[in-house]
Amino acid sequence: MSHLKKILCAFALLIGSAAFTAPVAAAQGSNVIAIDEVKILRDSKAGKDMATKLNNIETQMNGELTPERNTLQTEGQALDAKLAGKTREQVNGDTALVSELNGYQAKANAFAAKAKRASQEFSLTERVALATFNKALEPVLLQVIQEKNADVVVSKSSVVYSADKIDATDLVIQKLDAATPTLTVTRQKIPDQPANPQ
Numbered sequence: 077m078s079h080l081k082k083i084l085c086a087f088a089l090l091i092g093s094a095a096f097t098a099p100v101a102a103a104q105g106s107n108v109i110a111i112d113e114v115k116i117l118r119d120s121k122a123g124k125d126m127a128t129k130l131n132n133i134e135t136q137m138n139g140e141l142t143p144e145r146n147t148l149q150t151e152g153q154a155l156d157a158k159l160a161g162k163t164r165e166q167v168n169g170d171t172a173l174v175s176e177l178n179g180y181q182a183k184a185n186a187f188a189a190k191a192k193r194a195s196q197e198f199s200l201t202e203r204v205a206l207a208t209f210n211k212a213l214e215p216v217l218l219q220v221i222q223e224k225n226a227d228v229v230v231s232k233s234s235v236v237y238s239a240d241k242i243d244a245t246d247l248v249i250q251k252l253d254a255a256t257p258t259l260t261v262t263r264q265k266i267p268d269q270p271a272n273p274q
Contacts, residue, residue: 106227110238121257129261200264212256
């Protein structure tokens with residue numbers, strides 16, 4: 077999925093609220109476990125389900141924009157053909173052509189605004205889905221912390237080395253799969269802005 081890297085980065089930042097992270101050096105004598113947040117998101121049933129649903133929403137949103145994009149492209153090519161070989165003065169002297177160009181520009185601007193809004197709505201959808209994933213993960217992670225009697229949880233991405241025996245990633249994935257195999261991912265909408273009073 078095109079946005080997976082962005083989701084993984086955001087997930088790595090958000091996971092800190094559920095895990096108590098500390099440098100390994102400061103954890104001497106403490107019971108330490110490590111987790112691989114990227115693997116949890118990528119390999120868990122909930123993470124895969126979220127990625128699939130986000131991909132489907134993105135495809136749907138692109139599909140909604142495609143007809144208008146194609147129409148504009150066709151109109152643009154027709155206008156290019158009408159403009160071919162004409163000087164600026166000739167174009168400006170053709171009021172029908174100027175009107176057509178202005179109409180096309182207005183449609184192109186409206187489509188650009190619609191595409192920008194769709195992009196913003198998809199980003200919001202990703203953030204809400206990730207928050208839902210983190211909400212499902214947090215109690216599972218806390219359960220693993222209790223079971224392992226851990227004093228410290230470190231992210232494998234932020235340590236130079238961690239022994240396999242302290243890696244609790246697979247246990248977290250196993251428990252998350254059992255507790256939350258799917259997530260509800262809902263397309264988010266940005267509310268319409270009221271028109272500015274003149």
